[in-house]
Amino acid sequence: MSTNSQRSGGEPAAQFTWAGMYARNAAEPKGLGQGKRGRYDFAVAYPDPGSLPLAGLLDGLKQAMDDEGGDLSLYANPQGYTPLREFVAAKLQRDRAINVTADDIILADGSSQPIHMVAETLLDPGDVVLTEDFVYAGTLNTLRRFNADLRGVATDEEGMIPAAIEEAIRTASAEGKRPKMIYTVPTFQNPQGWTMTLARRKALVALSQQYDVPILEDDCYVDLRYEGTDIPSLHSLDETGRVLYVASFSKIIAPGMRLGYLTGPRPFLERAIGAKSGGSVNTFASWAVHRFSTTHLYSHIEEINDIQQDRRDAILDALDENFSGSGATWSRPEGGLFIWLQLPEHVDLVAVRDDILEEYDVGYLPGPNFAPDGVSGANCARLCFGYNQPEEIKEGIRRLASAFRAKGLIT
Template identity: 45%
Template sequence: MATNMADSFSYDTLFSENSSDTPLNVVKHAKYDFAVAYPAPETLPMDGLIQALRTAVDSDSMKTAQGMAYYPHQLGSQELREYTSEKLTSDRGFTVGADEIALTNGSGESIGLVIQALTNPGDVVLAEEFVYMGTLNQLRRSGADIRGVAIDDGGIIPEALDEQIAELTANGSKPKYLYTIPEHQNPTGSTLSAERRKAILDIAHRHRMPILEDDCYVDLRFEGETQPAFRALDDSGIVVYVASYSKLLAPGLRLGYFTAAPEVMRRALGFKQGSGPNQFAAMAIEGFLRNNLDSHRDSFSPVLRAKRDAMVASLEENFGGSGAEWSTPEGGCYVWLTMPEGADIASIRDEVLEQGVGYVAG
């Protein structure tokens, strides 16, 4: 006779020390949702992606080991890596071979692999004092001691960074590396100038501190000049470069990539589970971008600019003269609003959400 153990069994003493009891919340999107950076649906090139995928499926290579017969290579689709190599040369000013690039399930996986490869519990890791929550969570899970670096409207302040590293090093807590989003930063929208990038790179070399460059928003510029990547300013291997196709095309595709010094690539990929990312997504992206990158940028850039202009105009209309300040980014998805002293925007967030407006309190 079977014994019913449903009421007596418990996992309470079996969980790992690294696990956390995280609520499984159902995402609630507001009608006007400024809490999540997702694109306007009308900018998604669905027809082009579907046609690119249809072309790939009909090709002879689809039936080979390089197509769909085998699991993807650990580095991901050869064709998309070759295209990525070409794109980095033309768009970002540095050259790496296809076999020096690893495709991942979004840029978040790239960042996570590098964090695992470089971070021990207790290591000091630097990042902008306001920065992407997803990376902060990954750093926390690694046990990193995260320290915020002072920023202004132009991003990281090099002099403050240099002083902070020197002080931490003098106290026996030399930073392991710097994580930064230099182009259209999340959440402030700031972009580091070429001059600041060169200064920060010089600081990194003097202190022998790697830079983890998250360039996932670089393709979303709609005015002004794109700044050179940290990686393009350096050939020593001190920069680990991460970027994404998800932001450029469609977040649901979840396809990013990274490139780094060979020893970093080997260690990071040692934490990767299984093979490379979805071949269907890779085929659709490569097939679409080879013929449509410029036209796609031309189609979504005016939409992003119009949304930025509407947001800034609304802030001026409703908060002008109140002491509030906000950024006016030249690209990306983020406008950073700073309220006057004493304003508690976190406390009214749920009430505002009930009125159909979502935002993230800093």
């Protein structure tokens, strides 16, 4: 009797060698599984497990199973579960003045998948993409998979600087490479924490129109506002079809639901849907999110914002207490989950990261993770305040300051 590992002649087959089989554009190897996490974990944007609406999601799911459980035998609409798209369209109209219907929405696996679809739909190797000088690493990695020529644009606490955007467009155009898009996280920016002002948004849209460079607006933190007033979406400021918009349920319900969405002009969506892998979107998750959202989403957002505001206040207090006069500066976000900590130029926070995790149990992500060139910003770190309790946040920041002092990085 032959086994899988034997040739028909009875000789055992050699182990297969994958090296040499990979596509030219295959991803570089990456460790499997998740790395070590600190007890004081400022590294990753997790919500507090205690704030997840588990009972509400379960009730919603049960109700949907009773109502339409038999539909699980179907492959759902390629754009995703229609009632959830209707909810998203109503939410976008209500909250972001984006006038769309369910037909203008594609639901997908978080907002990561729509970003991937946009990249696949627009980018040829070498195409220029402009983005913020430090921006969400997941998108940078996706854009790199399509061999984009990534160029960071200078920002300040009001967002991307219009003169710098214009200069970057002109420089690229002079090289014969009109940028394919501008990717921005304008609200509670990841990792820098600022929110682009209305004047800057208008200037960005005007530049997009003047130079014919579309915008990809990533608005996944917009609901997490703890103070101040909402600022109109870029999409609502443009009536010419140049702005694509993605957002997600990850930050307002849970990343584990893997549900997000894309909207844009229909001709674009008709191309982008072809870049969506995996058939429709998980109906099970869509049911839970839909039933929960139509009844409880807005009150849930208020609850989580109270929790997150306490954490934001705790981290700002702790930074004031432990870092004042040290040569460090940090952002003061009105919402979202991130603080951007900047140390003096010569400091290297990449070199000490693993030691600090090991010795002090504190995690952070250094600046180069968020840099379009992959190397700038070694003196910066992103601190997420979503996961730990306020008292733990204070202890974590106290430890971080001790670690930096012990290593001679701050005074």
